[in-house]
Amino acid sequence: MEKTLTLMIKPASSKCNLRCDYCFYLDEENNRENKYRKIMEKNTIENIVIKAHNSSNNINYIFQGGEPALATLSWFEDFISLVNKYKKNNDIVNYSFQTNGTLIDDKFAKFLFMNNFLVGVSYDGFSRIHDLHRKYSNGEKSSRDVKHGLNYLKTNNVDHNILCVVTNEVANNISKIYPNLVQEGYSFQQYIACLDPINTDDNVFLNPKIYGKFLVELFDLWLNDLKYNKNISIRLFNNFVSILLGNSPEACDMNGVCSIQYVFESNGDVYPCDFYCLDNYYLGNINEDDFDNIDTKRKAIGFINNPPNLHEDCKNCEFLYLCRGGCPRYKDSNNKFRFCESYKYLFNMRLNQFKEIANLIIQNNS
Numbered sequence: 001m002e003k004t005l006t007l008m009i010k011p012a013s014s015k016c017n018l019r020c021d022y023c024f025y026l027d028e029e030n031n032r033e034n035k036y037r038k039i040m041e042k043n044t045i046e047n048i049v050i051k052a053h054n055s056s057n058n059i060n061y062i063f064q065g066g067e068p069a070l071a072t073l074s075w076f077e078d079f080i081s082l083v084n085k086y087k088k089n090n091d092i093v094n095y096s097f098q099t100n101g102t103l104i105d106d107k108f109a110k111f112l113f114m115n116n117f118l119v120g121v122s123y124d125g126f127s128r129i130h131d132l133h134r135k136y137s138n139g140e141k142s143s144r145d146v147k148h149g150l151n152y153l154k155t156n157n158v159d160h161n162i163l164c165v166v167t168n169e170v171a172n173n174i175s176k177i178y179p180n181l182v183q184e185g186y187s188f189q190q191y192i193a194c195l196d197p198i199n200t201d202d203n204v205f206l207n208p209k210i211y212g213k214f215l216v217e218l219f220d221l222w223l224n225d226l227k228y229n230k231n232i233s234i235r236l237f238n239n240f241v242s243i244l245l246g247n248s249p250e251a252c253d254m255n256g257v258c259s260i261q262y263v264f265e266s267n268g269d270v271y272p273c274d275f276y277c278l279d280n281y282y283l284g285n286i287n288e289d290d291f292d293n294i295d296t297k298r299k300a301i302g303f304i305n306n307p308p309n310l311h312e313d314c315k316n317c318e319f320l321y322l323c324r325g326g327c328p329r330y331k332d333s334n335n336k337f338r339f340c341e342s343y344k345y346l347f348n349m350r351l352n353q354f355k356e357i358a359n360l361i362i363q364n365n366s
Helices: 024-030 042-055 073-086 106-114 127-133 143-155 168-172 174-183 208-227 235-244 291-301 312-316 340-365
Strands: 004-009 058-063 092-099 117-122 160-166 188-193 262-264 269-271
Touching (some): 004 042, 042 073, 042 291, 058 073, 073 106, 106 117, 143 160, 160 168, 160 174, 168 174, 174 208, 188 235, 208 340, 235 340
Parallel strands (some): 117 160, 160 188
16 A cells, blocks of 8 residues: 555635635735635646556545635536546545535535535534624625535535634633534534734734633533533544544644645645645645655755654643644744643643543443
8 A cells, every 4th residue: 555645635725705814824825925816727637636646546635725616516526537537446535625615505515425525614603603703705794605505515415524713702602602513413523723823923813721711611511422422523632532542643733743745726836734835835836746856845845843843841741742742833933832721721620531531442442
């Protein structure tokens, strides 16, 4: 088995029909010279697919944006056709699709189901909280259209989960948000701490103390459901339990070092991470370079550091084995993880319960 390729493709790059005020990708675009707004052309798609299947027989295609659905359904139909044309008989292919949900209709949902896409929908819990930050460019609210998209995914049996961006407002309302999502049938939930703008040490959208209290409150809600055999998946907590079981975490930001990924802008430009699509991290262009050239450039710029670049405070921290120092993009100008105190608060309050869950899993599997 050859190495697995994880390819994040941005069919419309940072182009989006919403103007979320906390959008980290629009912030990245504003901090680099090249702006990508055109839809990815077929020759670029073909070069990605051909070179990917010449390099590996295990490929994860992840579509993100901006809003990838702006490329239209026909674009994705063409993409699948090209994969089917060039993949080898033993190739393993997985598809994921992250969307704001507003452009998903019945036809699009049927396509996603037929091609076994795993879909993530960005939805901040319930309408009032969601509409605080996630609005159209004309200022209109988006939650109603997101719910319509979610309904199309449900009725067409598309595998999908909810991605909730944690802001102060979300954190302060998790006692309402989590039960609401569970009641609506969303047993797979992700909670992503909101990224602050580049080159700022201010906690613009999420205060670390509020985030710490949020983590404990969410954990208690989750644990209570587990006691009543409601198996709700919270990605962050699942990873902590996995580490306690002696496994490697699934989330790249919890490995302590960055993973090997490829992010493709719509013109074919390649970057090493969704959080680092910036001029200093440019790796090449898939229309001109193959994966070996791109990997050589990745090594040259030193994107993946081993050992990890930890803050001095991390080295003697009792919880380092769980948090691994945090994702570099969440560090301040002093290289300190912004949510260090948040995690410490969670572990000081609930680590014993995490260990109990891990022990129960061990007992049940023995």
